[in-house]
Amino acid sequence: MTDLDARPGRTARRTLPGAAPALLGYAAVRALGLLALCVWSAVRDKDAYTLLTARWDSLWYARIAEHGYGYEIRLPNGDVHADLAFFPLLPWLERLGQAVTPLSYADAGFAAGTLASFAAAWGIFAVADLLYGRRAGVCAVLLWAVLPVGIVQSMAYSESLFTALAAWSLYAVLTGRWVAAGTLALLAGLTRPVGLAVVAAVWAAGTASWRRERGARRIGPSARRRSAAPEPGARPTPYAPSPARAPVREGAPVGRRALGMLLAPLGTAGYVLWVGHRTGEGPLGYLDVQAGWRNGFDGGYAFARFVGEKFTSFPSAVAGAALAAGVALVIRLYVVCVRQRQPLPLLVYAGLVTALALCASSYFGSKPRLLVPAFPLLLPLALALARLPTRRSVLVTAGAAVASALYGAFWLNGSGPP
Template identity: 75%
Template structure:
């Protein structure tokens, strides 16, 4: 699709799993593609909430798991869970893949990572988590001299081999389809004026906010938001979150903050980084139930107001 300003927007930029599921729902029901996308997002949001609970419960206990789910539900951009966007589907696949890694189900982890890689480009974050956790497990076994049982090792290797097939397969297919080789997907993203520049464009975007007083408040808010994300990640490191969670969160956060375009979409792109919420969930779990409910209720109201402005803003959500 070519816009009036000359920009070329190819639908090949979108990974295929969500459209496939929309077509499947439309084929087996009277729903349209749009309604099918809404249904997929709704079901996926429930699966994502369950997966987030499973991960948090495994790491910090049941009460922290409940708080983590509630915090994810009241995020300012939580409205995306009720839209035909891929965040809910990706978060569900990522959360359950991470849970499978934490519980030693390597083939399941690799299969879910494959599917996550067919959902969004950031699926590489799930792949990285699977690979780093598997390599760490091999290193621990070698140091402990416990490398005689080939069954678990073979399943771990199989999980590692499965994990990157989704992302790599789609990127290579796009390159073949466009005739531009392995880097064809990068050209497709360039048509959307999107890419990875280490955060330079985003930094310029924030700096430009300080050219006038009203926009300077927005700039200060952006800086505070980014600082909060970095602080939450560092708290997770200090609290010794499991390695696969730290790797996954780090990659998702880096890709979201360092993309060179669509700055208004960055809060949405950070939604899958749910382990950032675990320090807050742990703190809420230590409060009395009444106080936790008051905090979450206040956040929900504030998020609803912010979400309304964000959803109806000038750019895409």
Template identity: 65%
Template sequence: MRTDPTHEVPLKEPGPRRAAPALAAFAAVRLLGLGVLGVWGAVAGSSPHTLLSARWDSLWYARVAGGGYGYEVVLPNGAVHSSLAFFPLLPWLERLLAAATGLSYGSAGLAVSAVAGLAAAWGIFAVADLLYGRRAGVLAAALWAALPVGIVQSMAYSESLFTALAAWALYAVLRGRWIAAGLLAAGAGLTRPVGAAVVAAVWVAAALAWRRGERSWRTAAGVLLAPLGAAAYVLWVGRRSGGGLLGYLDVQAGWGNGFDGGWAFARFVGARLASSAFAAGLGLVAGVLLVLWLYRLCVRQRQPAALLVYAGVVVALALCASGYFGSKPRLLLPAFPLLLPAAVALARWRTGRAAVLGAVALASAVYGAFWLNGSGPP
């Protein structure tokens, strides 16, 4: 079998037929989650459509899609929540789809997320299949769908769109397709602030390729293209807000967001450990340790540098941000390389694999319905 001389992996193209089991597994898990949400809503008297498309960040994306930027909410303490905090690619797609179909912006966001979720599952499969084989690829896509906060993949949120762009950018990097990697990284940078993780992955992989003597204008082009999306939006926000290069950071500060190395999160956890919410504090500590352990497994698995850099930056930005502590599981959703060690381990099982996946998917579906009918994504 032919191999990529750079990465010494089989040259397999993850076409629709090869990826079909992964897409089917992803769709089955997500449909289970939506089915349980529908039953829960019927019992609780809530609207699944409203929960998925017209609450929390979904409303902000819809406002941008419908009226552009400029909407603000001033809180009693004087803090300003500005729509400029939300990157533009999802609302652009919502606006285009709504104009073409007559859907509401929220419903258009659900449609975009549905397609993007399939694209993300396909990209995750492509990366895992390339590195560890088809069975591991199918399981990686299924595990990503069955994460405890996997219901977000079915919301009018940007996580699915971002993960799709990130996964395919990483696949392009692994194949040495630098222009495609740069363009996809630029798209990721127009989707979420954590697009910086994709840019970093492209740059580190390109630097290693350059060091190995693999130098071409395509590599340089990919490096130059990768940050353009995020840079363009951040610079535009700075100009619009009058804050210059730091304008976007000022916008995020209005939402209580920042990067403090995890100090605020540590104090948040410590406060729970020192209160009647001790069990919740222990759960948070266990969750953080689990994420760090999974990343250690990725390193021991000798994942390519691009995946380690990407996952490391996603984890660092999620755990070390200073605001909205309840969002951290959702912010970790794009860190799919953390699932690859589990996918490879499950792929080696001869029996019991389906039962484990079924149980995990059902637990995810029930938790997702409970979560959305409770506090939900901040």
């Protein structure tokens, strides 16, 4: 895998000027999506803002922000939907926004989600630009914006917040800022259960870095120079990292790396242990809370059975085929990521996010939304888009943006994200 430990002088602030076109393009796509939602909702006599801020999970987040934890709903079939299933960082931000501004809790959630979506877009650009250059970075952001369920990035949901923390944590890992990486992983772990993927990425990178340094000490500097020399006649891979673009700086302080790895799991572990203490069920208490929502990890059996049942009749068979094709595309993209030798932390992160989304027994309609944070899967497509002539890439992106806006409006006015 490609290893990038640190890029001297490469700070988040210095990426902002280069990210400006990506952020402007992202704003345009999101504005188009919101416009389509407003028009579609008006035709259906619904309020678009209510769909964005006061339905589904956003209601749970706002209630936690206002009243704290302790609310649950008991359904006729015996299931218990408890608010302890929702991690606390977004409600904390909503409470803070309500306290320091005239906004309501729902408004503060919408503001937090919107600001976080731009932070996420910036982070995605920073990672892609570091690895493959500015043009690929812009394309990666635009592809993330035009996801079919991209409208969720503009909702009072936690997907944008989590993606922002994950992207910047991965960027910190790639640039050798271990304490920042661990701190951001800690916050990601307070945002969603899939924060475990960020923790695993930090730990995998830290372990690999330690092993690489240990091996380097064994072989000595002269052997390292010989092994690093390119083979005669070797040609660089287009859009691949090169020593000139991302020089490797070994020897990150062991203490900082250890501290970052120590900080990373504290968010997830702290909340899970707190839930276990509150419910009196011990460390497995959070799993019991999720079971009340019919959420669990079954290796994808329930989802596969759901897709298979779609093929029992002709009308639903079309939906089944689309679902199967979507899953195949996601898996195919991950395989391409591996073949393109993405850095280890990105592969670990994307792999776990994808596995947790596809192999969970949760509500199947939410799976596209759960894949929104898996932005490394978009990097192969970003590279392909970056290779196209500018006019063609603009046309492709514009067409995808229109399709995404229309689907998002249809989606939220229909079943929507649970």
